[in-house]
Amino acid sequence: MESTAPQSPAGLRTTPSWLLNQTAAHATRLLSEGFAAHDLRGYHYRLLAALAEDGPASQADLGRRCGIDRSDVVAAINDLAGRGLVVRAPDPADRRRNVISLTAAGADEAHRMGDTIGRVQDELLAPLSTAERDQLTRLLTRLLQHHARR
């Protein structure tokens, strides 16, 4: 009952959902530190990365790509636009939509952020070999695909 041994193996800490959540929590913490260096948050990075990878898109499309709710996309895009990293322009072909595009500064920031994130991956996966990292990636990808139906 003393505080000396926090590493007693038990059932809770062997459930996949516990492992996933705790590992994800560590990942989130590492990512947050990386984000802080750019004065951005997770939503900002996801949106910038999606724009850098797949090009301009409507807000609703961005939300679907990034797994972010439409209403949260609004606020995040407001931030990014306010900092000159993206531009919000009405879609002439569909007046319901806004077309969000990266500015040059936004593309730069996305690139720099990508470097930061890459270093975080290395730190996160430090104890795993290259083959193990691939294995983990494959397993998680399959889980994600299976649950992607929403």
Added chain:
Amino acid sequence: MESTAPQSPAGLRTTPSWLLNQTAAHATRLLSEGFAAHDLRGYHYRLLAALAEDGPASQADLGRRCGIDRSDVVAAINDLAGRGLVVRAPDPADRRRNVISLTAAGADEAHRMGDTIGRVQDELLAPLSTAERDQLTRLLTRLLQHHARR
């Protein structure tokens, strides 16, 4: 630029941290549904499970075991105590501490919750074979151990 294909493969969605976070998000959602059936939340379950597995403990110890901040343990234990699932008693050997113990009702609830969580694991890992589930568990466990130094 249309909304028909949300499954375009791209870099963001192949980073381990993205996969971990998204998978964890699905796990959290599935768990939340399970918790809701018991009218509990994640913190409650973690504390009950830790008590059921390792026996009574001080609040600070529980926090370390479960990865929950001391101040959040207070509120969660308040809830659990208010519902008669745990008892909070001063530690006669150390008057700074409270000893938290499961009641009979709390042990029952922990057991039932364990069943629910077990079903959630199955749903979460549905696409994986037994060997793959073990593999995932091992990889995540190693990651967690590596980052456990705080």
Added chain:
DNA sequence: GCTCCAACGTTGGTGAATCCAACGTTTCGA
């Protein structure tokens, strides 16, 4: 053409999970 429904952007709000600072009390080591 007109009607109805769907999609869009937006506002506002809710909740869970995480974390931090500070405080008074109690314990323990130097």
Added chain:
DNA sequence: TCGAAACGTTGGATTCACCAACGTTGGAGC
């Protein structure tokens, strides 16, 4: 004995995730 450390507690902050509602716009069916 004295100061540092641990404990429980209060209060607050942030991030992520989700939902309901509204007015506007587009499209499909009649």
